[in-house]
Amino acid sequence: MPRTLLARTFLLLATLVLLTTAAWLSLFRYMDAEPRARETAQLAASAVNLIRASLFAAAPQRRFGLFAEFSSREGIRLLPAEPGDEIEAMPDSRFFTLLQKELNQRLGDHTRIAASVDGVPGFWVSFRLDDADDEEYWLVLPRERATRSFARHWLTWGLLAVGLALGVAWLIASRISKPLKAMASSAETVGRGQIPEPLPEDGADELKRLATAFNAMAADLQRNERERSEVLAGISHDLRTPLTRLRLEAELSVADENARQGVVSDIEQMEGVISQFMDYARAESGEPPSPTDLPALLASIAARQNHVGRHVSTDLPALNEVSVRPKAIARAVTNLVDNAAKYAGGEISLRLSSDEREIHIDVGDRGPGVPESEVDRLKRPFTRLETARSNATGTGLGLAIVERVARLHEGRLALLPNPGGGLLARLSLPIRR
Template identity: 40%
Template sequence: MVPLPPRGRNIVRLLPASLWPRFLKRRLPTSLWGRSLLIIVLPVLVMQVAVTWAFFDAHWQTVTARLSDGLAGDIAWAVESYADDPTPQNLEVIAERAERSMSLSVDLREGDVLPAEARRGAIGVVDRTLERALANRLDQPFWFDTTRYPAYVDIRVQQPQGVLRIIAPRERAVATQAHIFVLWLFVATILLMGVAILFIRNQVRAIERLAEAAEAFGRGEARERFKPSGAREVRAAAQAFMDMRDRIQRHIDQRTALLASVSHDLRTPLTRLRLELALAPPFKRAAAMRGDLDEMEHMIDEYLAFARGEAGEPAQQVSLADLLAAAGKDARRAGAEVEIAAPEGLTATVRPLAFKRALTNLVGNAAAHGDHVRLSARPLPSGGIEVAVEDDGPGIPDEMHEEAFRPFSRLDDSRNQNRKGVGLGLAIARDVARGHGGDITLGRSDLGGLRALIRLPG
């Protein structure tokens, strides 16, 4: 059993030097806003601590020590003068001179003794300095209190006749104006940090706006061009992003127009062939030819859907239970037994037609290779949603999961997910999911077949 380190051991001794960078990295802010603020705040705090420490060490303690030494000298004079002639008349003269020249109040408490309990203030350096000064000047036992009276110091010296009590103004023992310096230092720090926070926030807001525009474009949302702001480099990056977005959008529009044109051109001879086949007298290969025409038309539809991606469709809030119910009907028509589990009221903000097409592709794929299909949806702790499509078919080997998402990909005969199509079903579904900011992953279902998980952010 490995012995535990002592409870009071410093954490510096517990962590090897090689782990310190990782230890600090995990505790540093991860956002640009937090790190920029740390870059400003940390040097300011270090500087203020250094200045404050230098002030108290080089100035405040020195001044306090000199004041305490001077006060102790005056008290020693009063004590020695009274010891030379301990009469009431001499005490009256000493008290009058001390009041007039030193602002000290001197009084004798006959028959009294020093208090047994010491009273010390919160700032220990004041008491230590005054105690040191009095010990150097006085031979008699003494007691003092710096806490009872805010503006005075109570000092008592033991005498044979009683206790000689001396009340001195606090400013005679302590540099009482030090708090003004600390206050001004604190106000200056607050002003400096306020200005820094204001400027950093403006710079970070420009970067956040750029990130939001990039994320929206990745989800396929159409947003107008925004005005670049912030530093020159941030404006240049925003302008470069908008130019890139325009070029990509032009490429997508050209590709969609090209596929639509090709689809239209191919549909014309297909329609003509279908019409001629319908008007032709019955012959042996008529049914097979109709099947070929249906397959060709289905392939053209898949090509066009993959190219278009329903990117221009606006996002809406839809009920996942309704979407799963509609997809379940398609699976039942394909002959599969369907089980649906989705809480009522669970909604998602998606592009309805695009998301329905992705769900239909996954459900159709499951119904084609399994007899039992299970559809479920649930909210995620992170705020997003998860939709699962499972079947009891042969499944897909783990090493071929990513291969299954490649466009035009066909797997082996044990799980040919696109026997009627061209291998675009899973590719279209993942493209739709990623267009919503999420993704699709494949895994093993507890039904024995494949499980496809759609995760969308909240």
Template identity: 40%
Template sequence: MRFTPLAVWGRFLKRRVPSSLWGRSLLIIVAPILIMQGAVTWAFFDAHWQRVTARLSDGLAGDIAWASESYRDDPTPQNLAVITERAQKSMQLSVALIEDETLPTEQRRGAIGIVDRTLEKALDARVDQPFWFDTTRYPAYVDIQVQEPNGVLRIIAPRERAVATQAHIFVLWLMLATVLLMSVAILFIRNQVRAIERLAEAAEAFGRGEIQPRFKPHGAREVRQAATAFMAMRDRIQRHIDQRTALLASVSHDLRTPLTRLRLELALAPPFKRAEDMKGDIDEMEHMIDEYLAFARGEAGEAAQTVDVGAMLRAAGDDARRVGAVVEVSAPNGLTAALRPIAFRRAINNLAGNAASHGEHVRLTARTLPSGGLEIAVDDDGPGIPEDMYDEAFTPFSRLDESRNQNSKGVGLGLAIARDVARGHGGDITLARSDMGGLQALIRLPG
């Protein structure tokens, strides 16, 4: 597959652009400001500062050329005194002759090379004699020396005669304006992004089944509209859940009444051959009603509490031992997590009971993940499930009889309820082949 240069550049930028809305919004605002300020600064230095500096240097070089030529025309002390007086009065130049001297051999250049290059170019164009200059020795002056037949003509000029010295003020104001604009942009973006983050937090909490007070929409008009729409949707979903739970609870209550009468009639009836089978059917029907109601309710309204995970696993192990399995429980001492205890206990009991029903040995382990989350594994040595049926195993009312020889009392909701509970805590359940030979159910919860 061939990529065009534009596609390669696009892929490169996509990997480098921040993934968060905060980072991208900041980039959208800050990047143009920095580009604009950089362009303005470059234009200022190229079109103004360099041009002004070049003209100042050219004017200074012309004055120095005048002083040097005037002295060579009449190299007498009297003429030198006249040149010195005129240069000081009209050009702000200090001129002195150092007799029997030569130009220094050491070249001293400033940090801003453009100043030295501009001045050197101007002197080279105007002054015929060898020259030397230094822009670093005196902060406010420029030292220029011209070789004369009987010595060195030294000229000290104010620095503003050679370079535009007020450029740093423009740059300083430009930097202050940039910082001010970026600060305002950052505060504005942060306020807008925070409103979206609060909406995401409310949506995530609702997805976990947590009951939170209604939050007040903040931010831009579009964000407030999205928050209002979410709140209306959340209320509709909650009403639907409440209605479904109430309906199933009512159906469960109505079904339990005839089942109770049947159980009473069987207890009072004379013994007969199918009595035990009928009692078993009644027990299975009651178990199915409990499973349906638990799946529909999901214990979503339960508040999270700090739970001893090890104690919960040991209790689930005791229940699994009653089925006849050999159970091993491994959990660090003092391992706790914020969980909805009734719902999570039901999920663990479902997984442990399922493992005990299909295997002779069951292992329950818990550990803390490096990220701070919680991991619980339930392993067994049963027949397991083919990998291509892992997803189907979580489907409500799915019974994988061929692979698991499922208990006749099951209705195919054990794994579905367990996954619903795990996802309600912000995590998930995955299935894998266990090192014990059977199935491994792995619960991972975030920190």
């Protein structure tokens, strides 16, 4: 079966049209057999009766000329029946069964029909000049008298009718699948965190109600996302001011150096949490895609990380510019590097590769890795490994932010085992130049 709804619906409708056409043709053939057999039998019986009358009325010396005239003008031949004739019966079909029955009623039970006699094809009908006479003759009529060939124009009209029915079937199938295809595309847009264009609310009542419900759902999701972002952004913004005052108070009021550094470290940790809230609440869809030099962007991220004391080794081959959202990509890669430094420590690798369809940004570490059963759970917001809860700080939003950026670019985030040990976080993006 085809995979698309359009192809499946058209195939079912086309099958229905063809089966219906075949059924009508079979019914027509069945209904046409009896009147056509009666008409053919009447024609053959009339020819036999005419020949009988002509032979009885003609003088014996004129009969040979009469036979020749029948053959030249009417295409009718008369031959004597011989006991040794090789007779080929007519096909075993309902039409010829009815024809035999009709001829027996009109000419007598001794009447036979044949498709050929002694290898000569035609419409052969046996008869006797007198019912009391044992001598038989063959009346040879053109084979076309017993068969019917459809005229070319009838065949043309039939093909046109079937073609028109298939065209209407395709129109029906396309009108059913087109709004569903548009709805699937809009659903994919919603899944990437973007705002789809409203679906047209027209057509059949069921499709109209479906489009209306989908538009309402998309609008509700958009409103909920906007309200959530506003709440997170508002809370984060309101917390920054007291944290700044606390930092200033600690710098001026706490005399003990160790205590002051501890307070400042706690404040910096809280600011980092707030920054992650802001990153998660930020609407990435507000940044339009633009041609970006990915190797240069990733090199600048690695340079900043090395500047703050993290050793990030890079493998960034040259690559043509691609259309991405650079700020969102930078935010995602930075979160991956932060996660690697936070949970694994040591050397971090940043590599860029590509194939015909995708670009792969790999951030690897030599930490304990992630169990395969936990991969999907870790991509959800506010989620961390159980073993990381006691010794790692943060909100559990890092991978959720990366996952949102990947979906925004119609890509994906994969957490894979790093060859040699550790975790390899791979951000795959489709190539769009």
